[in-house]
Structure formats: structure tokens, C-alpha cells
Amino acid sequence: MVCEDHEVVAEFNIVQLGKHYSSDQLPPSMRDELAIATYAIKKVKGINVLGTGMSIHMKAKSIQDILKAIEYTHLSLMDIGISRIISSIHIDERYDKSQAVEER
Numbered sequence: 001m002v003c004e005d006h007e008v009v010a011e012f013n014i015v016q017l018g019k020h021y022s023s024d025q026l027p028p029s030m031r032d033e034l035a036i037a038t039y040a041i042k043k044v045k046g047i048n049v050l051g052t053g054m055s056i057h058m059k060a061k062s063i064q065d066i067l068k069a070i071e072y073t074h075l076s077l078m079d080i081g082i083s084r085i086i087s088s089i090h091i092d093e094r095y096d097k098s099q100a101v102e103e104r
Helices: 030-041 063-079
Strands: 008-017 048-051 056-060 084-093
Touching: 008 030, 008 063, 030 048, 030 056, 030 063, 056 063, 063 084
Parallel strands: none
Antiparallel strands: 008 056, 008 084, 048 056
């Protein structure tokens, strides 16, 4: 049995390293980088995103959309001066029923 509205849910953890600040400038909280990452993900049409304290959850129609969102996240963080980005991705692809990001 295959669900007609098949969707892919992913959990995405990201660690940003290597941004240097001048001695009189305080580094922004991680929240600033997560906001940039979430905004970049929302550029992918049809993706549903939910940010939590530990990770970013996404739902899309395909794995390609999930990977495109992660690529946009990496590029947006690189654009603000992050020199190293470490990502962990968990992808859950169900064929038997639809799933919501909030249910994870």
C-alpha cells in the first residue's frame, strides 16, 4: 500500500564554526544563525519547516527538495562568514501514511 500524498520528513542539525569577531564585538547567539538557516530553507517552494532548540525539521515532496534546502542553508551561512559548517541529517521517508513535522 502506497500513500498518494507521499512526503519526506527530515531532521537537520547544523553546527557553524570559524566565524571570527573583532575583540570589541560580541558574537551573536546561535539563534541568529538558525534564523538565517530557516529563512534559507523557506526559499525552497513547498517545504514546511519547524525550528526547535535542538534541530530544524522539514517536510517536502522529495529528497531532492530536502537536499536543496540544506544546500541553501550552507550557502547562506557561508555568505555571512562562517568558514566551517557541520551538518547531520536524518531522513524519514514513509510510503504507508502521511506524516506531519509536528508529530516527530
